[in-house]
Amino acid sequence: MIYLYLFAFFLLLKFIGFPLVFLLFQKTEDRGFAFAGFFALLCISYVSFLMTSIGFFPFNQTTILVVTFFFTLLSFALFIIKRQEIQLYIQKNFKILFFEAIIFFLCFSAFLAIRFGNPDLWHTSMGGEKPMDIALLNALARTTVIPPLDPWFAGESVNYYYFGQLILSIPIKITGISTTIFYNIALAFLFAQTAISMFSLINNTTKSKLFGIFGAIFLVSMGNLYQIKLIINSFHQQIPINAWYWTATRIMPNSEINEFPFFTFLYADLHAHLIALPIALFVLAFSLSFLEEKNKSTFFIVKLIIMSLALGILRATNVWDYPTYFGASILILCFANITHRITIKHAFLKTIASLFSIGIISNIAMIPFLRHYKIAPLNVIFYHGPHTALMDYGIIHGFFLFIIGSLFLFALYRRKIVLDKLFQISVLFTLLAIIATLIPDIIDIPLGLGRMNTVFKFYFQAWVFYSIASVYALSLLFHMRKDIPFIPKTCWAMLFLLLFFISFSYVPTATSAKIHDRISTSTPRTLDGALFMQYASYFDQDKLIPFNQDFAAIAWINSNIKETPVLVEAQTPAYRWGGRISAYTGIQTIIGWDWHEKAHRSYLLADDIDKRVADVKLFYETRSSQEALSVIKRYNVSYIYVGELEKAYYSFDGLEKFSRLINEGVIDIIYKNGNTIIYKVIHG
Numbered sequence: 224m225i226y227l228y229l230f231a232f233f234l235l236l237k238f239i240g241f242p243l244v245f246l247l248f249q250k251t252e253d254r255g256f257a258f259a260g261f262f263a264l265l266c267i268s269y270v271s272f273l274m275t276s277i278g279f280f281p282f283n284q285t286t287i288l289v290v291t292f293f294f295t296l297l298s299f300a301l302f303i304i305k306r307q308e309i310q311l312y313i314q315k316n317f318k319i320l321f322f323e324a325i326i327f328f329l330c331f332s333a334f335l336a337i338r339f340g341n342p343d344l345w346h347t348s349m350g351g352e353k354p355m356d357i358a359l360l361n362a363l364a365r366t367t368v369i370p371p372l373d374p375w376f377a378g379e380s381v382n383y384y385y386f387g388q389l390i391l392s393i394p395i396k397i398t399g400i401s402t403t404i405f406y407n408i409a410l411a412f413l414f415a416q417t418a419i420s421m422f423s424l425i426n427n428t429t430k431s432k433l434f435g436i437f438g439a440i441f442l443v444s445m446g447n448l449y450q451i452k453l454i455i456n457s458f459h460q461q462i463p464i465n466a467w468y469w470t471a472t473r474i475m476p477n478s479e480i481n482e483f484p485f486f487t488f489l490y491a492d493l494h495a496h497l498i499a500l501p502i503a504l505f506v507l508a509f510s511l512s513f514l515e516e517k518n519k520s521t522f523f524i525v526k527l528i529i530m531s532l533a534l535g536i537l538r539a540t541n542v543w544d545y546p547t548y549f550g551a552s553i554l555i556l557c558f559a560n561i562t563h564r565i566t567i568k569h570a571f572l573k574t575i576a577s578l579f580s581i582g583i584i585s586n587i588a589m590i591p592f593l594r595h596y597k598i599a600p601l602n603v604i605f606y607h608g609p610h611t612a613l614m615d616y617g618i619i620h621g622f623f624l625f626i627i628g629s630l631f632l633f634a635l636y637r638r639k640i641v642l643d644k645l646f647q648i649s650v651l652f653t654l655l656a657i658i659a660t661l662i663p664d665i666i667d668i669p670l671g672l673g674r675m676n677t678v679f680k681f682y683f684q685a686w687v688f689y690s691i692a693s694v695y696a697l698s699l700l701f702h703m704r705k706d707i708p709f710i711p712k713t714c715w716a717m718l719f720l721l722l723f724f725i726s727f728s729y730v731p732t733a734t735s736a737k738i739h740d741r742i743s744t745s746t747p748r749t750l751d752g753a754l755f756m757q758y759a760s761y762f763d764q765d766k767l768i769p770f771n772q773d774f775a776a777i778a779w780i781n782s783n784i785k786e787t788p789v790l791v792e793a794q795t796p797a798y799r800w801g802g803r804i805s806a807y808t809g810i811q812t813i814i815g816w817d818w819h820e821k822a823h824r825s826y827l828l829a830d831d832i833d834k835r836v837a838d839v840k841l842f843y844e845t846r847s848s849q850e851a852l853s854v855i856k857r858y859n860v861s862y863i864y865v866g867e868l869e870k871a872y873y874s875f876d877g878l879e880k881f882s883r884l885i886n887e888g889v890i891d892i893i894y895k896n897g898n899t900i901i902y903k904v905i906h907g
Contacts, residue, residue, distance in 0.1 A: 225398055225400050229394060232397055233412075239295055240261070243298060243301065246305070248512050254312060255512075258505055267294060267393060268390040283396065323423065326419050326436075327415045338408075340748060341738045341739075344357055344755075345803075347742060349740060351490055351491070352798075355815075356388075356493035357403065357807060359371075359374075360392060362381065365809035366809075371385070375811075376835075377858045377859070378859065383823045384538070384596070387502075387540040387541065402809075403754075407750045408750065413501060417443050417484065420508065422436060424507060425438030425695075428511060428648065434694055438694040440727075441623075442690040444485055444730055445726045445729065446728070447619045447726060448619075449471040453732070454732065471733070479663075479673075483682075486729075487500075489734060495541035496543065496683055499540040503687065506537060507548070510559075512526075513526070514562060531580065535586065550655075551688075598826060602668075604669065608674065619682065622693075622722045622723065622725075623692070627696045630646070630700055633703065653688070656685040659682070659688065753777070753807060756774035766870075772867060772896055775896050776899050779896075784808070788861035789812070789859055789861055791813055791854075791863050791864060794812075794839040801816070814838075817835070839854075846877060848883055848887065855904055862893075864901055866900075881902060889904065890903060891903055
């Protein structure tokens with residue numbers, strides 16, 4: 224039944240959003256249909272966020288339903304006003320709407336099947352940072368205040384660009400679906416939305432469904448050229464299963480991350496840059512819509528405000544994307560102003576005005592987020608370390624560079640092509656990609672990560688720009704194919720197909736490996752990302768730690784504790800099983816993965832976080848009731864968790880004191896299952 228509610232909600236979003244985007248994308252073929260449901264979700268999320276942030280209403284199901292009802296009324300009113308125009312459009316353009324719906328359904332179904340094959344939200348070595356992601360999602364599902372309390376840092380709110388997780392919490396609050404199930408549905412939804420967004424963007428500018436499909440494939444269903452090396456090596460040596468999906472993202476020699484979208488979705492960390500991807504594509508598509516129409520002053524201002532809000536949401540979803548896509552949208556607007564045949568002076572002034580307007584509005588719109596978001600000075604400096612090798616760059620972006628380079632060579636042969644608007648847009652996106660990939664070789668943002676993070680963030684953005692530029696280039700080459708001699712054309716086509724299949728080979732090989740690389744092969748196929756706990760165990764501290772009792776305790780907590788108290792649980796090095804109770808419930812613990820809190824709270828001294836780590840160790844290890852009580856008071860602890868992990872990490876003598884605290888009337892047992900006990904603090 225819950226799946227029916229979820230389906231009905233997504234369908235409602237599509238109906239709510241279409242009259243809105245129909246007005247905003249006036250000259251595009253699909254009138255923004257690809258973005259309709261997602262745009263409605265952004266609107267509902269933003270208004271709910273705003274109402275909660277300024278203290279009008281709690282962030283709960285009632286508030287979200289009220290906001291959804293308001294947008295439903297607004298949409299219905301717009302439909303009544305534009306009824307004849309909308310009906311006429313649908314009659315004439317039903318095929319493109321149906322085609323986009325089919326693409327979305329196929330992409331959603333395909334990726335849901337992948338998640339059904341391996342939905343697990345933790346793994347002993349290749350689990351990634353899913354515990355952090357599910358912790359944020361659970362915190363937002365549980366909270367009624369914004370910003371939400373941080374599950375891994377008791378007493379403080381989340382200090383991270385959490386708006387993407389807030390967007391995803393809306394369907395959870397509406398339907399009541401389990402977060403560990405919706406986590407996997409959300410990945411499929413975002414994958415499909417990214418694919419259809421790219422299709423729409425390309426189709427609306429090239430007027431070709433074929434190249435729209437190529438756009439979707441280039442962006443979300445391709446790898447780089449490295450996978451062929453693994454395939455060749457596999458004929459004479461055994462390739463580790465995780466290498467099939469991991470190695471292609473670690474090509475450079477200094478721990479840099481050259482991630483690309485299909486890996487991002489396949490690896491399934493529900494990180495900010497993944498959630499931000501369809502938002503970024505909306506910004507680009509909306510910016511490109513300015514090319515199609517010479518907007519009247521009032522409508523231009525309305526569209527400018529919408530784009531500013533979208534950029535503000537993008538900033539609160541993934542702050543790294545904000546300057547890049549802000550700059551991209553301004554360049555596209557500048558190009559649109561020039562192509563509208565107004566004077567250079569007028570175009571320049573209009574662009575400058577747009578720049579300041581977007582900058583001001585996008586920041587004002589997110590003041591409720593920005594006033595709580597603390598960050599230390601970045602201290603950006605020039606980079607002096609080893610730079611990107613041309614060979615590595617070619618392996619990562621070689622497929623795109625081949626297509627774009629071919630267009631430039633053809634432009635030397637047929638110079639008139641440079642006057643084509645599509646050629647000029649392609650050049651604009653090539654340039655954006657090159658700038659993005661140059662940044663890590665020019666500047667350094669010292670975060671204790673070397674170039675790992677800058678390459679990761681900017682190369683990911685470059686993949687988007689290269690994808691768009693290469694599809695535009697491919698479209699131009701296809702339409703000019705009659706002007707190319709047969710032999711060069713045939714050789715080019717063969718090389719294109721070779722590079723395409725090498726790049727595409729990542730998809731089946733990596734997908735198969737990821738599906739089979741599970742913590743427990745006995746776990747059934749499911750969409751519940753927490754079900755592995757019933758079947759899996761792992762070794763830590765030289766002890767076998769089963770997860771089944773944690774699974775039962777987590778279910779009990781989620782059913783019986785509705786507020787957001789502080790619970791003490793084991794603190795372990797990052798990527799291990801520590802922080803699991805807070806992650807899977809959203810309630811607070813004293814300290815979770817300490818490295819991540821140091822990254823999120825750069826305004827604090829590392830010692831401030833290390834002190835919490837020491838306090839947790841003291842709390843479990845000490846024999847003194849008074850020392851334990853001092854920790855309880857310091858962090859306002861309400862619950863104490865003692866399970867298999869705590870018994871592996873802390874001494875029996877230290878854990879024995881909890882029996883004395885029961886006798887002293889300080890704590891009481893409220894849950895017991897096998898070797899797992901939850902104590903409730905009566906007083907401190």
